[in-house]
Amino acid sequence: MTALVRPDARLHASWAACVHEFGPETVHGAGLWHREGPVDLTRAGLEELLALWGPYADPAAALPEGSVHCDYLWITAGDEVIGFLAVRHRLNAWLLEEGGHIGYSIRPSRRRQGHASAALALGVRRAAGLGLDRVLVTCDEDNVASARTIETNGGAYEDSRNGKRRYWVATGISAAARPTADGRSAAPA
Incomplete structure (x- = not known):
């Protein structure tokens, strides 16, 4: 069964094999x-990355200019680690144009x-x-499989x-139900 898990050094060997399988591929x-x-x-090397990633998941952590919080x-x-997925908490200018809220990759041997x-x-x-009511997900123009994956998940092509x-993919929450800065729902009680 496919699952999303927080990176963990206990899965080091599987992570390394997964990254290695991608070779020069992005x-x-x-x-x-x-x-x-x-x-x-x-x-x-993995433990160094785990330390680098830590602040990105913490909305209270200060990040380098131009960076956004990300899980x-x-x-x-x-x-078995079969791929990677990043959920960015907001968009900066580059993410709005090309990167999106969610980026993902599946190792070649586990595709399809x-x-x-x-x-x-x-x-x-x-x-x-x-608290995101919709997310931007992008793919290369020629990546038919990824386009189909996004469309299967409700992606509405913008441009x-x-x-x-x-x-853009709706997350299933309404804009009115988004939490406010203090974590409460913006919807009237």
Whole structure:
């Protein structure tokens, strides 16, 4: 069964195998851009990434200018890491144009098994939990499989920009039910 889990060093070997399988391919949603140079697939390299990712999940943490809070999650099937998914808490200018609220990747050997659709559905639910009433999800113009995954999850195509198809997906909460800054519902009682 496809699940989203918080990154955990106990799954180091599976994480390293997953990242390695992508090879030179871009790994969307993995948060690997936080370190420069090649990805260190050792346990120490993963622990460094875990420390780097920590503040991004904490809405109270100060982040570098231009960054947004983000939940980095691993897509798993049992104890196997089969991909990555990031849920960004808000959009900055670049994310609005190209990156979106949710980015995800499934390792090549586990594609075409329904994991991307299941993971995206779980990511949309996570976004609803953050109070987002809709999320932007993008894919490359020529990525027919990803476009189909987004459309299967209710994505409404808006337009294409800079080689990216842009879709909006409703999370199932109304704008009036979004939590306010203090966590209470904005809807009248």
